[in-house]
Amino acid sequence: MIPLRNCLPYDIIMNDVFVQECPFCKRSNVLIPLKPNDIKDMYGGARKIMLVFPCCHGSLRLIDADQDYLLANRPIRGK
Secondary structure (H helix, E strand, C coil), X not given: CCCHHHEEEEEEECCEEEEEEXXXXXXXXXXXXXXXXXXXXXXXXXXXXXXXXXXXXCEEEEEEECCCEEEECCCCCCC
8 A cells, every 4th residue: 555645646747746735845736857758667666766855955856657646755744
């Protein structure tokens, strides 16, 4: 079972990837430096990516993805 506290929801709008809220500074609608193909390459854990948020420079290691969520290697959301 995938722990939801390690997941970060994302949206793709016009070939840009946004997260609803930064898990560090709580800024909303953050454009992250990933492209849709980067996320597709992560499906099934095939590729790992270090994500640095442009708003506050907080960082996460992304270990997996699906069509709705990015999975980090540590908890990023409250219970």
